[in-house]
Amino acid sequence: MNVEYMGKQIVVTQKYRDLTQDGLSRISKIVNGTSNAKAKVTLAVDKHRKIADVAVTFGAYSMVANGEAAEMSMALRGALDKIEQQAIRQKDKWSTGRRHPRPEAAAASESSEASA
Numbered sequence: 001m002n003v004e005y006m007g008k009q010i011v012v013t014q015k016y017r018d019l020t021q022d023g024l025s026r027i028s029k030i031v032n033g034t035s036n037a038k039a040k041v042t043l044a045v046d047k048h049r050k051i052a053d054v055a056v057t058f059g060a061y062s063m064v065a066n067g068e069a070a071e072m073s074m075a076l077r078g079a080l081d082k083i084e085q086q087a088i089r090q091k092d093k094w095s096t097g098r099r100h101p102r103p104e105a106a107a108a109s110e111s112s113e114a115s116a
Contacts, residue, residue: 001028001037008044010072016043019073023080024056030087031058043072052076054083061090 001024005012020041028037037058044051052075053066063086067078 001039003039003041006040006042008042010043010045010050012041012043016072016076019076020054020080023077023084027056027080027084027087030084030091041076043076045072050075052079054079056083056087063087063090 003020003024005017005020020039024039031037037056039057040053040055042053044053048070049068050070050072051066051068052072053064054076055062055064057063063083065079065082065086067075067080067082069075069078
């Protein structure tokens, strides 16, 4: 996964990079290790708030989340947890969409068979 880091009013340290890599590795396992995935991580400081924005793009899908806390590591974990939840929801949509046909399509095919 290609990861781009950007810091606004803060230096992106190795600690934050490691924390991000751990979270993104969990997400990549959920989406079956898509190799063309890209992630953009923006860390910002605004007075007493620490803000982490994470955007992950793979294929035609993109997920965006932001976290805000008093500590940067907590903000980053919060954003990564939100992305992970989005990835789980997206994977559920894929699996149910493939296994179960739409009710309208099934009814239409039955009516065309009956008329023939």
